[in-house]
Amino acid sequence: MIMETNSSQVLVEANRLAKQYPVAQGWFKPPASLYAVDGVSFRLAAGRTLAVVGESGCGKSTLARLVAMLEPPSSGDLKIDNIQIDQASRSDLKRIRPMVQMVFQNPYASLNPRKKVAAILDEPLAINTKLNKFERKETGLAMLAKVGLQAEHYSRYPHMFSGGQRQRIAIARALMLDPKLIVADEAVSALDVSIQAQVLNLFMDLQESNGLAYLFISHNLAVVEHIADEVMVMYLGKIVEQAAKRHVFDEPLHPYTKALLASMPRLTAKFPQKRSMLHEELPSPLNPPPGCPFSNRCPHKKDACSAAKPALQDFQGRWVACSRIAEIA
């Protein structure tokens, strides 16, 4: 529904994906339902980058886990490479699973400290392919070179590397099975700026050479502005705006997107700028406001906003979930 991409190119298609978690309320109350992801639909074409932004707890990591098939959705469906995952045959799943790989925020925690780089890179191949030992080693060494590490690093342990090098190892591991999609959950957030630049360059180079698509999650809006083709803005589990990057950054439409961009620290403008600051706190996801989830913090709120949940609708070629968008845009 989102972009006019040729359907043969569509790699991921999510339709009303939802994930709900039971949350204990104390001993005598039944558990409540928390909608971590609530009716998210999007399409991602091969070789493109879709960035997901939004405040902590808005469901970015949950969405990432759903797309990476680490968790099943509570409802809605997910198609990868035109295969509907919840109805896929075992052989299809066996083909599809390696196509999607994840890279996490913390390269210190995501690599097993007791395994050498050799074993870390060998494992996915040993499990998923019929390559023999020598072929696997060759593939591993080639991959190290690809992510900018040397052959001598092959027999070292993760603790012997810097943060940026560790993230390269994590990326190399993710690439071993020649995926089509990398789900990067805050993959550069823990890195220093100079290392962040190296890893972002690596991501972009790999996109060019391997035609990778990225679902790129980051709270760093400057990074998103640099790397994304399209941006999805989430709020309390829902998409509030989705559009081409230039649209979102040059002319945000949803009041939440505007507030988010105004909060972004800029190197040029002096503080305080003219900003549409959010003064209220983010509501609890267990108890979102009625109607529009953003209504309690929205400067344009009218009574009608609390009456019904606004649907994500086409407005001037972009997707926006705001019932007053025609008046306030």
Place this chain on the structure above:
Amino acid sequence: MALLEIENLSVMFGSASRPLRALDGLDLCMEQGEVVGIVGESGSGKSTAGLALMGLIDYPGRVTARRMSFADRDLLMMPESERQTLRGKDIAMIFQDPLASLNPCFSIAYQLEETLRVHQAGTRAELRSQTLALLRLVEIPDAEQRLDAYPHQLSGGMCQRVMLAMAIACNPRLLIADEPTTALDVTVQAQMLELLTGLQKQRGMALLLITHDLGVVAQVAHRVVVMYAGQVMEQGRVPDIFDAPRHPYTQALLASLPEYNVGRKRLATIPGNVPSQHERPQGCVLHPRCSNAQEICRTLVPDPAEFPNALVRCHFPLDKTVGPCKQNLTA
């Protein structure tokens, strides 16, 4: 007279045979009401500088300085008891790890009252009303209801506000804030920065803001200190440094930011890695990664050289007309 004057402050860790210079010759001068940012990559010695100013470097850390004075009082000669009174009252600090500094077992009101009690007398009721006023000052919504809340019942942003309330409880003249917004969402960060700078202006407090986020410094600081491997590479006024850095490291750091690479796909990078603590290079600490390095850079540590409104530690400082994007440091 400056509020804070520091000359050649160094902090060593490690054994005598294998010393580790976490902070190497910091010069810093701060005026009343001034906001100074310290930026640098992880491990460059930012927190160490803050802790040394607070007098909180414990054995086996060793602190040396040529001069260290606060409001014309000599911090080096001061007995520990006096230093203790100064700390928390005139110089306060927000520590990098908020959860480690708030005690999970006590309510926030109790912890704030304890902070106040250390430096002043007062009845319980007085302390309580002061505590409430402080929570309102840092804009905690429904402050009355939150008095008896425990840290885990508050969001990260609210914990950070409570820490700010604790730090400013005794009206310090200098507040050192170590990564006060790093764990926060951008929206909450913006609120927190607005609050912090608002209070700083209102109280004429000097603020030393430690962060790795250059954007935060660009927005709130008057001056910035750029650190690398324990040393100050460059310090100067914020607009000058961001428009025309004189140190190759500052320039390379800025050039690696997406903001400085608009319209260009690949980001500029700094070749190589930050040297580990034990293998700091001879000569200029940056030279293995600096494309401008000459023979002298490999052997001789440059001294900070004075420029109008700036100090630069480099044998070959850049021309002021070279902006951060005009020259690309990567080969």
